[in-house]
Amino acid sequence: MTQASNTAMLAPPPRRRGWLPAGLGPATPALVLLTLFFVVPVVSLLLRSVLEPSPGLGNYAELLGSSTYLRVFLNTFLVSGLVTTVSLLIGFPVAWTLAIMPGRWARIVFAILLLSMWTNLLARTYAWMVLLQRTGIVNKTLINLGLIDQPLTLVNNLVGVTIGMVYIMLPFVILPLYGVIRRIDPSILQAAALCGATKGQALRRILLPLAAPGMAAGGLMVFVMSLGYFVTPALLGGTNNMMLAELIAQFVQSLVNWGMGSAAAFVLLVATLALYAVQLRLFGTSQMGGR
Amino acid sequence: MRKTTFLAALTAAVSLAGVAHAEDMVFTSWGGTTQDAQKAAWADKFTAETGTNVLMDGPTDYGKLKAMVEASGVTWDAVDVEGDYAVQAGKQGLLEPLDFTVIDKSKLDPRFVTDHSVGSFYYSFVIGCNADAVSACPKAWADLFDTANFPGKRTFYKWSAPGVIEAALLADGVAPDKLYPLDLDRAFKKLDTIKGDIIWWSGGAQSQQLLASAEAPFGSFWNGRLTALAADGLTIETSWDNNITAADSLVVPKGAKNKDAAMKFIALATSAQAQADMAAATGYAPTNLDSPALMDPEVAKTLPDQQKASQVNADMNYWAEHRDEIGTRWYAWQAQ
Numbered sequence: 297m298t299q300a301s302n303t304a305m306l307a308p309p310p311r312r313r314g315w316l317p318a319g320l321g322p323a324t325p326a327l328v329l330l331t332l333f334f335v336v337p338v339v340s341l342l343l344r345s346v347l348e349p350s351p352g353l354g355n356y357a358e359l360l361g362s363s364t365y366l367r368v369f370l371n372t373f374l375v376s377g378l379v380t381t382v383s384l385l386i387g388f389p390v391a392w393t394l395a396i397m398p399g400r401w402a403r404i405v406f407a408i409l410l411l412s413m414w415t416n417l418l419a420r421t422y423a424w425m426v427l428l429q430r431t432g433i434v435n436k437t438l439i440n441l442g443l444i445d446q447p448l449t450l451v452n453n454l455v456g457v458t459i460g461m462v463y464i465m466l467p468f469v470i471l472p473l474y475g476v477i478r479r480i481d482p483s484i485l486q487a488a489a490l491c492g493a494t495k496g497q498a499l500r501r502i503l504l505p506l507a508a509p510g511m512a513a514g515g516l517m518v519f520v521m522s523l524g525y526f527v528t529p530a531l532l533g534g535t536n537n538m539m540l541a542e543l544i545a546q547f548v549q550s551l552v553n554w555g556m557g558s559a560a561a562f563v564l565l566v567a568t569l570a571l572y573a574v575q576l577r578l579f580g581t582s583q584m585g586g587r
Numbered sequence: 588m589r590k591t592t593f594l595a596a597l598t599a600a601v602s603l604a605g606v607a608h609a610e611d612m613v614f615t616s617w618g619g620t621t622q623d624a625q626k627a628a629w630a631d632k633f634t635a636e637t638g639t640n641v642l643m644d645g646p647t648d649y650g651k652l653k654a655m656v657e658a659s660g661v662t663w664d665a666v667d668v669e670g671d672y673a674v675q676a677g678k679q680g681l682l683e684p685l686d687f688t689v690i691d692k693s694k695l696d697p698r699f700v701t702d703h704s705v706g707s708f709y710y711s712f713v714i715g716c717n718a719d720a721v722s723a724c725p726k727a728w729a730d731l732f733d734t735a736n737f738p739g740k741r742t743f744y745k746w747s748a749p750g751v752i753e754a755a756l757l758a759d760g761v762a763p764d765k766l767y768p769l770d771l772d773r774a775f776k777k778l779d780t781i782k783g784d785i786i787w788w789s790g791g792a793q794s795q796q797l798l799a800s801a802e803a804p805f806g807s808f809w810n811g812r813l814t815a816l817a818a819d820g821l822t823i824e825t826s827w828d829n830n831i832t833a834a835d836s837l838v839v840p841k842g843a844k845n846k847d848a849a850m851k852f853i854a855l856a857t858s859a860q861a862q863a864d865m866a867a868a869t870g871y872a873p874t875n876l877d878s879p880a881l882m883d884p885e886v887a888k889t890l891p892d893q894q895k896a897s898q899v900n901a902d903m904n905y906w907a908e909h910r911d912e913i914g915t916r917w918y919a920w921q922a923q
Contacts, residue, residue, distance in 0.1 A: 364919040430740070431800045452786055535745070535787060535921035543922075548650040550746060551914045 338565070341558045348555030355559035365543070369563070372540040375454070375529065376522035379461045380515050386462065387469030387514065388507070394470070395477040413467045421531050424460045425451055428532070456532035457539075461522060468521065469514035476510030477503075516575045520568050540564050611640040612845040612852060616667035618645040619792060620815070621869060625667070625707075628864035629856040636855070639848050649676075652840055656681050661842045664849040665856075667707050669748060670699060673836035674907030677703030683839040689850040695857055696874045698900065699834045705857050706874030708865055709834035711891040711898070712750040714826040715808040715816075720801035724824045728758040731805065732781050742797045742806030745787035747910075747917035749833045749901030751778070754807055757829050763899045771913065775920050787921075798823070810891055814870030827894040833901045834874065866890055 320327070345355050359365050394402050412420070427433050428450035435447040450456055480503070488498045504511075526541040533539070540560060547557030614630055616622040622645055630641035647668055655661040668676070676682050682703040692700050699706025714731060716724035725737050732755070743751045752769055755777040761770070778785075786803045788794035791812045797803040798813075799821055810825065817823045837856060839849045855861055862873035863881040872892040873879065879887045887893065906913070 362919070364922050368922055429800065429802050431802050530789075536923060538922045543918075546918055549648055551911060551918075552649050552653055553911070553915075554650075554653075 342562055344554050345556075345558035345562050348558070355555045356563075359556065359559050359563065365560075368538050368540055368543050371537050372523060372564075375457055375461070375537065375539060376519050378454075378458055379465055379522045380519045382458060382462045383465045383469045383518050384511060384515055387466055387473055388511070390466075391470045391473035391477055391510075392503075394474050395480075396482075409467050409470060412463075417464065417527055420464065421460055421528050424456070424463070425531060428456055428459065451532050452534040454533070454537050457529050457537065460528040460532040461525060464528060465518045465521065468517050469511075472514040472517070473507060473510040476507050480506050512575065512578070516571065520571060523568055524564060610638070611642055612664040612848040613642045613644050613662060614665045614667075614852065615644040615647055615663045617647055619790070621791070621811075621871075622667075624865055624868035625856070628868060629852070629861050632861060633852050633855050637848075637851065639845075639852075641852065652676070653681060656841045659842055661840045661844060663840055664843045664845045665852050666838050666840060667835050668704075668838055670704070670706070670709075670834040670836045670903045671749060671901075671906035671910055673704035673838050674701055674903055675910050676838065677701055678907070681841055683841055683843060683846055685839065685853065686850045690854040690857065694859065694875050694877050696876060699836060699874050699903075701836075704836035704838045705853060707835040707837045707856070708862075708869065708871040709832055709874060709891060710871045711810045711827070711830035711832050711894065712744070712754065712807050713810045713813065713830045714805065714828065715798055715813045716805040716824040716826075717798050717801050718822040718824045720804040724826070725805050726826045727828050728754045729760075731807065732758040732777060734781060734784055737805065739805070740784055740786050740803040741781065742786045742788050742794060742803035742808075744794075744807065745789040745921075747914035749903070749906050750807065750831055752913070752917075753831050753899060753901060757831075757899070763829060766899065767902045767905045769905070769909075769913070771916060775916075778920070809871075811870035814889060828897050829899055830891065830894055830897065831899045831901055832891055834903070 346353060348355075390405075394405055397405070425432075429435070430447040430449070432450075434450060435444075438444045439447065450459070484502060484506075485498055488502050493501070524541050525539060526545065529537070529539045530542050530545075541564075544557050544560045544564070547553045547560060614625070616625055622643065626641075626643055630643070633639065633641055644663060647666055649668070649672060652663065652666065652668075655663065673682070684702050685705065690705060692705065695705055696709075699709065714725055714728065718724055721737075721739065723737065725731050725733075725741075730737055731741050743754075752771070752774045753766055755774040756766055756770060757763065759773060759777045761773070786797060786806075788797055788806075791809055794806070794808050795812050795816055798806070798808070799816060799819075810830070813823050813825050817825075837853045839846060839853070843849055856865075857875055859873075859875045859877035859881055862875040863878040865871070866873040866878060867882060867886050870889065872890040873882075879890075879892065891898070
């Protein structure tokens, strides 16, 4: 019995081998894992969303028909878009600087970037909470400098969420962008200058188009990660800019309404896959990794 | 061959774990200082008396509890839940009926006893104020809704649960004995007037942080958290005016593996001495009517059960029945 189950675990059943495209053999363990722990749960999620509490599309009708939930959807996309834009605006100059920096200095900056990535997410988010609150260091400094009289509201709103999330997402923009920019031949820019292009023109017509695949890859990754983000919006955001992941958690944990929770999760999944499909159509798979 | 040896070892390990399990039980609560106190006052004593190890798990998660019961894979034996959830879950068939031949309910506060649950501890929502941070402290719920005389941020409990809606209605002039059935329209209309001035706290530690840093210099708090802050040397004013009581309950999920141990554990946890110890450690009130006599009178008088002069009992049965409806509306209102 042990022998039989061992064989079943290690090798695909012979029948399957026939329809698996050639070359997928080595990927079988990963495929089995994905089927067991991804496909099966997703299908049961979908089933729950149309079966609980009663069969039908009632959950989806309620979700998409209510102005409150639509607001949450809209807000999720708004926050993700804002975070992506700001991350790209900050990330691009950083990646550019890193690419032209002497290697030793670049390594130090990378170490700082990666170190921040490896630090616990909750710890980093709580740190922002302490820094940004009304009685926090940022506000106290600004008041002591005489720049403001009243503390600025920097947490429990969109500002807090954006700051906290951009900080976490930056490495995901900088790393792919760095990869792309490093591969741009500096002589192309020299050639542009020789041909009379201003710095602005060189940026607009040469650098940005060449870096576009990296921007798209990094931007999409950040956007998709942001769509499903939970911890940072929950801690730094207010209740009136709730994101979808928080809504799902509420349905599952507080209201114990799994039908609605599943429906919301499924809508999020479909939106994410749709975005991925758009990316594939526009850039193909070869450039997803930055090249 | 090597695989077979590995499997054999794994099987041995699993069965060993199974043996160990027979002498253990799992108690799940909300973590933090409250669960620390429950461990010290109940679990450690239970282990000393019976030899059964009590493993701590947490935090309590109603989604998880339901999933365990539905999948017949219940790993929690005794769970601390909110009182209204206990009533609702009992009706939904998610809980084992308690064995009252093991648990002596004759001495327990009858407000918190149902077929499926007994009171774990009870607390009051009170008005707390960091007196160092403001010139005047709010004394009544109406003051918390009065932004002209009490400007600044105020903090309330974030989740849909007994407490905030009652406070809004009391502030709006509803008589304490006329609160139920809750007039939700009126409550939300009142809450709308201060919505922009509210910072929500989602856990006890956060409520303390908000008050201590004066991020929100006043608000509605669990009384025990204020006791702890005052003990740390902060100047905290507590107003017990119309304090709103709610209770946590102890329950056993349906299909719990160590049901008998769980019943004995709950029997000990609700005994007079264990409840007195828990109350002394947390500032929450005991649910055993014999406990106050066992406590230091100085401590006992600071507890919610001594603040009955101006006290409102949140109606757990009403909440259990309307939990979903109020919750859906509450979160929708917050998100607007």
